[in-house]
Amino acid sequence: MKTLKIIKIGGNIINNGILLNTFLNDFSKLDTPKILVHGGGRAASEISKKMGIAPKMIHGRRITDAETLDIITMVYGGKINKNIVAKLQANHCNSVGFSGADGNTIVAIKRPVKDIDYGFAGDIINVNTEVLEILLQHNITPVFCAITHNKKEQLLNTNADTIASELAVALSKKYKVSLYYCFEKNGVLENINDDNSVIERIDFKIFGNLKDKGIINEGMLPKIQNSLQAVKKGVTSVHIGAPNMPFNSKIKCTTFQQ
Amino acid sequence: MKTLKIIKIGGNIINNGILLNTFLNDFSKLDTPKILVHGGGRAASEISKKMGIAPKMIHGRRITDAETLDIITMVYGGKINKNIVAKLQANHCNSVGFSGADGNTIVAIKRPVKDIDYGFAGDIINVNTEVLEILLQHNITPVFCAITHNKKEQLLNTNADTIASELAVALSKKYKVSLYYCFEKNGVLENINDDNSVIERIDFKIFGNLKDKGIINEGMLPKIQNSLQAVKKGVTSVHIGAPNMPFNSKIKCTTFQQ
Numbered sequence: 304m305k306t307l308k309i310i311k312i313g314g315n316i317i318n319n320g321i322l323l324n325t326f327l328n329d330f331s332k333l334d335t336p337k338i339l340v341h342g343g344g345r346a347a348s349e350i351s352k353k354m355g356i357a358p359k360m361i362h363g364r365r366i367t368d369a370e371t372l373d374i375i376t377m378v379y380g381g382k383i384n385k386n387i388v389a390k391l392q393a394n395h396c397n398s399v400g401f402s403g404a405d406g407n408t409i410v411a412i413k414r415p416v417k418d419i420d421y422g423f424a425g426d427i428i429n430v431n432t433e434v435l436e437i438l439l440q441h442n443i444t445p446v447f448c449a450i451t452h453n454k455k456e457q458l459l460n461t462n463a464d465t466i467a468s469e470l471a472v473a474l475s476k477k478y479k480v481s482l483y484y485c486f487e488k489n490g491v492l493e494n495i496n497d498d499n500s501v502i503e504r505i506d507f508k509i510f511g512n513l514k515d516k517g518i519i520n521e522g523m524l525p526k527i528q529n530s531l532q533a534v535k536k537g538v539t540s541v542h543i544g545a546p547n548m549p550f551n552s553k554i555k556c557t558t559f560q561q
Numbered sequence: 562m563k564t565l566k567i568i569k570i571g572g573n574i575i576n577n578g579i580l581l582n583t584f585l586n587d588f589s590k591l592d593t594p595k596i597l598v599h600g601g602g603r604a605a606s607e608i609s610k611k612m613g614i615a616p617k618m619i620h621g622r623r624i625t626d627a628e629t630l631d632i633i634t635m636v637y638g639g640k641i642n643k644n645i646v647a648k649l650q651a652n653h654c655n656s657v658g659f660s661g662a663d664g665n666t667i668v669a670i671k672r673p674v675k676d677i678d679y680g681f682a683g684d685i686i687n688v689n690t691e692v693l694e695i696l697l698q699h700n701i702t703p704v705f706c707a708i709t710h711n712k713k714e715q716l717l718n719t720n721a722d723t724i725a726s727e728l729a730v731a732l733s734k735k736y737k738v739s740l741y742y743c744f745e746k747n748g749v750l751e752n753i754n755d756d757n758s759v760i761e762r763i764d765f766k767i768f769g770n771l772k773d774k775g776i777i778n779e780g781m782l783p784k785i786q787n788s789l790q791a792v793k794k795g796v797t798s799v800h801i802g803a804p805n806m807p808f809n810s811k812i813k814c815t816t817f818q819q
Contacts, residue, residue: 350635354611373640377608381639382631385708385716389662393714399663399692404647406657406701434657434701441695443664450643456651458643 307439307478308337310549311467315487317344317383322546326485327387329550331394336439336478338470339398340447341387342463347378359422367422367460375460376402379448388446398444403427403451404458406434409466411451411459425451425459427466430473464526468533468541475537482533482541483549484526490544490557491527495520501544501555507531530559537561565697565736566595568807569725573745575602575641580804584743585645587808589652594697594736596728597656598705599645600721605636617680625680625718633718634660637706646704656702661685661709662716664692667724669709669717683709683717685724688731722784726791726799733795740791740799741807742784748802748815749785753778759802759813765789788817795819 310330316322330339351358351374359366367375384400391398403409403425411425435445447470449463464484471482490501502513510527513519519527530541542548544556568588574580588597609616609632617624625633642658649656661667661683669683693703705728707721722742729740748759760771768785771777777785788799800806802814 350612353613354608376643377635377639379639380643381635381637385634385638385660385662386714388660389710389716390714392662392665392710392712397665397692399657399659401657402643402646404643404650404658407650407655434655434696434699437695437699438692441692443692452647452650454650456644456648458647 304479306335307474307480308333308335308483308549309340309467309471309480310483310485311340311463312485313342314344316485316546317341326546327390328394331391331396338445338447340463340467341383342449343379343383346382347374350374350378361419364419367424372423372458372460376450376458380450384446384448391444396444397442398446399438401445401447407431408434409451410454411461412453413459423459425461427451427461427469430469432473432477436477464529468529471533471538472536480538482538484543485546485548489555491523493518502557503555505557505559534559534561562737564593565732565738566591566593566741566807567598567725567729567738568595568741568743569598569721570743571600572602574743574804575599584804585648586652589649589654596703596705598721598725599641600707601637601641604640605632608632608636619677622677625682630681630716630718634708634716638708642704642706649702654702655700656704657696659703659705665689666692667709668712669719670711671717681717683719685709685719685727688727690731690735694735722787726787729791729796730794737797740796742801743804743806747813749781751776760815761813763815763817792817792819
């Protein structure tokens with residue numbers, strides 16, 4: 304099987320022009336098939352503010368109402384996605400921007416209402432890899448924003464980490480997939496105040512121990528659980544670390560492996 | 562050669578929910594390879610207004626400054642494009658949204674400054690059909706918004722009619738292309754107040770006569786010139802008319818032919 308790298312970047316890279324350019328330059332040079340998944344950064348909040356739309360929160364959770372979904376579609380699917388694609392083209396990386404509606408790649412359902420109605424938040428139910436495989440075979444790089452659809456006209460807001468891991472799992476049937484989560488730390492840290500305390504390897508057992516000891520920061524839990532699940536479902540390896548980590552195997556990061 | 566239909570829709574369809582749904586439903590049923598090109602409608606002005614950004618005009622011409630380009634990228638490339646793709650998917654038409662940056666399909670240069678600096682307005686210099694051909698072969702429909710790029714990171718605002726005709730010309734090397742401009746009239750009218758006075762056929766000679774007689778409305782000139790040039794450069798036929806005209810050959814419209 305061929306190798307495929309799926310790399311997810313978040314706000315810390317998207318909000319920093321120099322970091323983003325460096326990242327995209329390195330990304331363009333990768334000579335394996337690759338997919339980029341990007342989060343939103345702070346642009347959506349800035350545009351909301353300019354338009355006089357306050358973020359909707361219930362019990363500290365962000366709610367995607369129709370207005371917010373429109374802004375997300377404009378900012379993630381339009382401004383950020385198209386500008387990343389234009390930058391990749393300038394770096395001679397032929398890419399095509401995707402939401403989950405494009406190519407019917409990622410189908411989701413509106414999150415069922417239990418205690419909270421999250422609005423137009425989508426939980427992924429199916430990933431169709433056909434169009435992605437066709438493009439990857441022709442050396443064209445898909446660039447995903449964090450939007451899915453329900454196949455019934457409705458766009459949905461979906462977590463970018465989850466999009467990356469669901470793509471990785473679905474494509475692991477055809478490729479040897481390495482999934483990279485780039486973020487503001489060097490990896491999962493044993494001591495949150497010490498950037499050098501990277502835990503270099505995590506499996507279900509180690510994760511259990513770390514949780515028992517209360518070492519794992521709550522904010523890291525979804526990323527770690529996503530990573531463990533991805534590996535369990537066929538992804539060859541998952542890496543969490545700094546933005547330059549996917550391009551240099553010598554850089555310390557946290558690795559999850561089969 | 563296979564037949565390819567390229568259909569351009571503008572504000573009169575995009576701004577009208579019922580008309581848009583009917584159009585997309587008919588469009589989805591077309592069983593030839595097809596491409597959709599959409600303009601912007603009034604959403605961009607509405608968002609600008611909400612954000613407190615006034616349209617920039619010089620001598621009555623709209624100028625694309627950086628703020629306006631951002632809004633166009635968000636509204637045309639994000640909101641309108643992704644929602645059209647989601648609607649097509651609901652109609653079982655597998656589609657992928659494109660700007661000219663995606664797949665490096667449409668390369669433009671920033672319009673040279675003579676009397677007026679139009680800002681980030683792009684004049685098309687090259688169309689790369691490779692990615693489009695790959696998708697069309699797999700029965701996937703590209704959906705274009707009116708944005709191009711200069712291959713040096715810069716997105717550019719480009720007229721949707723021109724995008725449609727440049728795509729038609731470039732793809733006419735591989736396909737028998739019919740190009741359709743759907744708009745608010747039934748075609749080029751001999752009498753602007755009589756919707757039944759459709760001029761059914763225009764060639765360079767007839768166009769000369771009509772211009773001499775002062776029959777052609779100034780607003781129609783670019784559309785007609787685009788159409789004549791497209792036919793001259795290899796497009797099999799161009800049709801100007803009502804939104805339902807591409808789906809029913811009995812509906813009167815204005816046709817330009819080789």
